[in-house]
Amino acid sequence: MVILVTGGAGFIGANFILDWLRVNDEPVLNLDKLTYAGNLENLTSLTGDARHVFVQGDIGDRVLLDKLLAEHRPRAIVNFAAESHVDRSIHGPEDFIQTNVVGTFHLLEAVRGHWTNLPDDEKAAFRFLHVSTDEVYGSLEVGDAPFTESTPFSPNSPYSASKASSDHLVRAYHHTYGLPMLTTNCSNNYGPHQFPEKLIPLMILNATRGKPLPIYGDGMNVRDWLYVTDHCSAIRTVLQNGRLGETYNIGGWNEMPNIEIVKTVCALLDEMRPDAAGPYTRLLTYVTDRPGHDRRYAMDASKIHQELGWKPAETFETGIRKTVRWYLDNMQWVENVASGEYRKWLDTNYAERGAQ
Numbered sequence: 001m002v003i004l005v006t007g008g009a010g011f012i013g014a015n016f017i018l019d020w021l022r023v024n025d026e027p028v029l030n031l032d033k034l035t036y037a038g039n040l041e042n043l044t045s046l047t048g049d050a051r052h053v054f055v056q057g058d059i060g061d062r063v064l065l066d067k068l069l070a071e072h073r074p075r076a077i078v079n080f081a082a083e084s085h086v087d088r089s090i091h092g093p094e095d096f097i098q099t100n101v102v103g104t105f106h107l108l109e110a111v112r113g114h115w116t117n118l119p120d121d122e123k124a125a126f127r128f129l130h131v132s133t134d135e136v137y138g139s140l141e142v143g144d145a146p147f148t149e150s151t152p153f154s155p156n157s158p159y160s161a162s163k164a165s166s167d168h169l170v171r172a173y174h175h176t177y178g179l180p181m182l183t184t185n186c187s188n189n190y191g192p193h194q195f196p197e198k199l200i201p202l203m204i205l206n207a208t209r210g211k212p213l214p215i216y217g218d219g220m221n222v223r224d225w226l227y228v229t230d231h232c233s234a235i236r237t238v239l240q241n242g243r244l245g246e247t248y249n250i251g252g253w254n255e256m257p258n259i260e261i262v263k264t265v266c267a268l269l270d271e272m273r274p275d276a277a278g279p280y281t282r283l284l285t286y287v288t289d290r291p292g293h294d295r296r297y298a299m300d301a302s303k304i305h306q307e308l309g310w311k312p313a314e315t316f317e318t319g320i321r322k323t324v325r326w327y328l329d330n331m332q333w334v335e336n337v338a339s340g341e342y343r344k345w346l347d348t349n350y351a352e353r354g355a356q
């Protein structure tokens with residue numbers, strides 16, 4: 001038995017593989033294109049471990065997919081592969097359409113061809129789990145009830161629109177062809193190995209370099225934060241026991257405005273790596289807002305709790321402490337990912353924002 005994980009060299013995919021192989025011995029075939037966000041250094045602890053097989057490739061490559069499915073006959077696929085950063089989708093949406101929409105379509109077509117011809121027992125046991133986001137539901141106002149699985153999709157960024165499209169395709173392949181699909185929609189993740197373009201690692205990195213901490217708009221946009229290993233355990237739970245064709249919301253019941261998140265990171269850095277120049281909050285800088293910036297996301301994660309018994313193991317206090325510690329202990333990882341491409345991205349995204 002083997003599972004196929006796509007996008008397993010990225011932030012959540014790599015955490016998922018590391019956790020998967022910690023809790024069981026079933027091998028993982030990891031298909032990843034290694035874009036700027038994919039990093040095999042996330043998986044160095046698996047070097048020499050025969051349970052992890054890496055293949056560099058694109059989920060949109062039908063020839064490769066047909067070959068991998070025929071050769072390895074995975075019993076399940078977990079699809080993490082995606083372009084994942086909202087700001088990049090604003091500066092250049094094309095890659096998002098190509099991977100998240102067209103790539104997912106090709107992956108689904110390959111799986112349909114493969115699954116249709118499986119013997120009945122393998123067909124019945126097969127699962128395809130599509131990993132998605134709360135951003136497909138759009139934006140909430142203060143006081144609105146959190147998103148449930150029946151909240152209509154209302155994506156606002158090219159990223160969320162591309163993810164919503166892929167979710168629709170997954171739904172249609174279940175409804176039309178009977179493919180054994182599961183979809184998870186999760187809130188903002190944080191934790192080790194997250195690329196430092198996203199809020200929390202960007203703030204840790206900038207603070208340790210004495211650089212400004214750029215807060216978009218008024219800093220009062222709200223996200224619902226979940227520690228990455230809790231997302232991984234939720235995915236394992238849905239893969240094991242989720243009802244076919246269903247979607248499951250995953251969240252930490254932990255809504256916080258961005259400014260509070262960044263101040264928490266600053267306080268932890270003050271404690272763990274005090275700076276002679278003064279508290280890290282001195283670096284807070286309000287900058288021009290993200291265009292179309294969603295105000296608030298909040299997940300109602302009661303379905304996965306009531307049906308499948310899942311709940312997060314970490315609180316925000318324990319998770320954020322582990323996260324800051326991990327980045328401070330792994331500055332070489334950070335230096336290695338902060339390549340020329342990364343510096344170019346910082347220029348593209350921040351140079352013209354300026355302080356407000």
Ligand code: NAD
Nearest residue numbers: 007009010011012033034035037038058059081082084189
């Ligand atoms: P990431 O950007 O860190 O990693 C994405 C990975 O996919 C990278 O390793 C990249 O090389 C790979 N990839 C990109 N295009 C590919 C292609 N065409 N073929 C094969 N591999 C490709 O993203 P992440 O934060 O780990 O997110 C993983 C998934 O979880 C995404 O589908 C994302 O939409 C979803 N998600 C993320 C969050 C979050 O807070 N990060 C929250 C909810 C859902």
Ligand code: TYD
Nearest residue numbers: 086188197198199202214215216221223258
């Ligand atoms: P991000 O980590 O990009 O995740 P998402 O947009 O998918 O929620 O951003 C999280 C929040 O932090 C979002 O409201 C935008 C804000 N943000 C900043 O204020 N400054 C920054 O430099 C970044 C990257 C994000």
